Structure formats: C-alpha cells, structure tokens
Amino acid sequence: MQQSTSQLPLATRIPALVESIKATKAMKEQYTREEATLMDELAQAEAEVTGKAPGSEGVELSGLIPEGENPYAATPAAEPEPEDAPKKRR
Secondary structure (H helix, E strand, O other): OOOOHHHOOHHHHHHHHHHHHHHHHHHHHHHHHHHHHHHHHHHHHHHHHHOOOOOOOOOOOOOOOOOOOOOOOOOOOOOOOOOOOOOOOO
16 A cells, blocks of 8 residues: 555545455465475485485575474384383373
C-alpha cells in the first residue's frame, strides 16, 4: 500500500487491513510449504553424505537438521547384548 493505512478512513482501513492480512497469511502458508519441501530435499542429500555416497567426500552437513533427526539417514542396527551380560528383569 502506497498510503499508510493509518491515514485511511475507518470504512476503508479495515477492509484494506483484512485483505493485507489474508495476503500475508497466504504467503506465509506458501513459504511454509516451500520450506518443508526444501528441508526434505536437504535431509535426503545429507543422508547421502552420511551414507558415504560417491562424491560425498569432504561435503559438510548444513547443521539445520539435528544429529539423529534425519528421517532418511540409516539408523545403526541395535547391537546384540553379549552372552555374559546380566539379564534384565521385567
């Protein structure tokens, strides 16, 4: 808006503000969807790096995905307990 909305008459100001708010919310929703798509792509790419994919040598992770929270990263299999380990009681 070129003119400050605070200078508009109330009958014009309120609808103008409502339209601005709706447009802002729509942009916010679009940016949220775009961010989710980009984060998903980043998670996949970082999983390739942590999985030692060809060409990943020396590639640094972004730091945007906390360690252990990448849904695409392979999780190490649980190690079997040694035979002589004390048994857990239930």
